Amino acid sequence: MIDARDSALNLSLTGTDAAKAMNAGDGKVGDWYIERAKFIPVRLTLKERKYLRLLEAALNVSEYTDKIDILTYANKTRRQVAQIQELCSIISGLVLAADYKVGQQLFKERNFEDNQEFFRDIFELGRRHKIMNPEKMRNVYGKMIYMLQDSQIPEVQDTLSFSLVGPIKTVYKELEKGGALELLKDDLIVAATKEILSGKEGGGSRNQIQKEIKAKERAIEILGRRYSNAKMTADDIKQCLYSIGDNHAFLRTNRDPCDKMIEYLKKYFHPDRSEGEYSLAIQAGRGGARLSHDHKKQYNYVLQSLTLWREIMHDMFMLWGLAESDLLDETNSYRLRDTGQGLNRMQAAPKTSRLMHTILHRAQQRVGYWVGSSVIHMGDTNVPNALMFIDKYTQIYRILLPIVRCLESIQDLSDNNEGLSRYFDDTFDGPDNLRLLILSDFFRHAFDGSGADNFFSAGSCIDGRLTSAWNWCSMIEKKPYFHVFLVSGFVGFDGEVSS
Incomplete structure (x- = not known):
């Protein structure tokens, strides 16, 4: 019998929220997995x-x-x-x-x-x-x-005379139906669902990765045998474990870029430091900005926006489930209206709105206080229905991931290419200054209240922050550092090749 804390299954290497909590002694592994599994869809066969x-x-x-x-x-x-x-x-x-x-x-x-x-x-x-x-x-x-x-x-x-809508098949529902919910409380689930990262993605050496793969496969086999029964086969158990692993991959791709940008913000632009050349201060009317913030206020505004995005991505599966529940509620009718962006289905989204306000409150508690508006548009001309809301916030990783990848590749590009090293030195005074230039420009003008169709829709509301970020993305080709993005492998914020 393998124990979850066996040295071959080193939980500190998993990088999952559950593993971090266990190693810190903050709770049992089942607490995290039981709640999370209620909203994790089962991977398709x-x-x-x-x-x-x-x-x-x-x-x-x-x-x-x-x-x-x-x-x-x-x-x-x-x-x-x-x-x-x-x-x-x-x-x-x-x-x-x-x-x-x-x-x-x-x-x-x-x-x-x-x-x-x-x-x-x-x-x-x-x-x-x-x-x-x-x-x-x-x-x-x-x-x-x-x-x-x-x-x-x-x-x-x-x-x-028939219905096309049924409940989403989730990990929790499948395990409950198969009488195998105890699987979620088994400490071995951490090793069985961990995401194996390559060296470039922050994983260990090749030997370490091979050990992790073997340990993961071993844990999956053990859990498959341990919890299979007449209602649920070992393959069904494995499918649920793979689905939880997909959730970890989703969080790493969609949520972790927010954490990385928060880390950069705190490291290079803390308000206690001198503002200097890379001040985050913005003034309405300059550079397209529609807000006026000094360095400290803009720092806090960016921090709370990234923190909110991070919390939204952390609970995206739950938000999506509630959004579909609002959209497909037979008692919740919609009306077709011209919102200024064509005809759209305008429909209230009470369940999604309640959870979004809970997430906003959690983000406000994390940052201490709030700069700007805390209005959440839902079921109005700005965000007509829950589908539009979900579509808007699934774009967060499309914005942040290319930026993080570019910033992380700058030093490697400089170290491994003499021509690029000279280009970085001559044009931007070195890789460090180049990184600061990109970050300061993003933190200033991706959060300056710009991008809306009119002045009244612009500003510091919850959705306006994302609108500003998309506006910054739309102008990336005019930035002096655009070619740095291209040599780092950038193909566009929408997954399409830039011309």
Whole structure:
């Protein structure tokens, strides 16, 4: 029997929140995993991935929102039902083409109502995949959610005679259904779900990485045997463990860049230090800024903004689950309105809003006090519904990750390339000054209240901070250090190659 604190399973190397808490003696491993598992979607199986490709193909050719979200006097319920049935027909045809035998079993002499569970599962796995992978399904997820939202309207549901919306399959629900919840309290779960990092990502040597891989595989095998039963196989247990591991990878990619930027801010721009050349002070009307802050005030403004983003990314799975709950609530209707950015579905998001205010309060407690507005736009012309809110905040890592990667690569580029070293020295007075130039410019003008369509929508509100950051990103090609981003491997803040 392997104990979780076996030297071969050194928990200090995992880098997970649970491991850090255990090593600090701040609690039991189960406390973190039980709460977290309630919102961690289960990783898709190979069979589910096949159906995911069919779902994406069907959504790609569907013109659902183009035909529904328009101003017309035609009967909307009839159009919604027709478009939903058409999409289900496309999926049915693709399933039949991909696997004739399965297709025959599902659809021969059966109507949509008879296959309610099949369609519900198809759309559930699409939703589940998107939550775990925000960068995926970018062109079709919104279309799918709006279609599901319409399918929940009582008039539409009565006409369809079947429901397309089911609960998201989470790690906690699967373990509870399989009678294996004790798995989440087993200390060995830390080693079984840790993320193995390469040397470039902060991992150890090659030998150390090999040891960690073997220890992880060993822990997974033990837990699979220990908690499998008549309701849940060892492979099902492993799938849940892999899903928790995916959660760690999500946090490292999406949340940890916030921590890194907070670290840079505190290290180089602390308000107790002399402002000097790299002061963070901004003044309304200069450089596009719409706020006026001295160095200390801007430091605190940036710190609280990054801290808030960090807390949002930490609880993104929970936020996403509540956002979908608000969107797909059959008692929570929407209205189509022109928000100044085209026709949008305006809908209240009470559950998402409550959690967001809780997160904001937690961030305020961490930084001590608040600079600027604490207004959270939700269900108004700025952020019409919960989908728009989620889409807005899943962009945080797209902004911060390329910046962190560029900053971390500057010294290596200078050390390993003589030409780049001379370029950094001649143009920016060395790698250290180059790093400070990029950071100071970002901390000043990515948080200066700019970027909104009009003066009244700009400023220091919660969503305005992210708008300012996107505005800074849109001007990256005009920055004197843009070529440094390019040589560091930068391909754009939206994942597309810059021209």
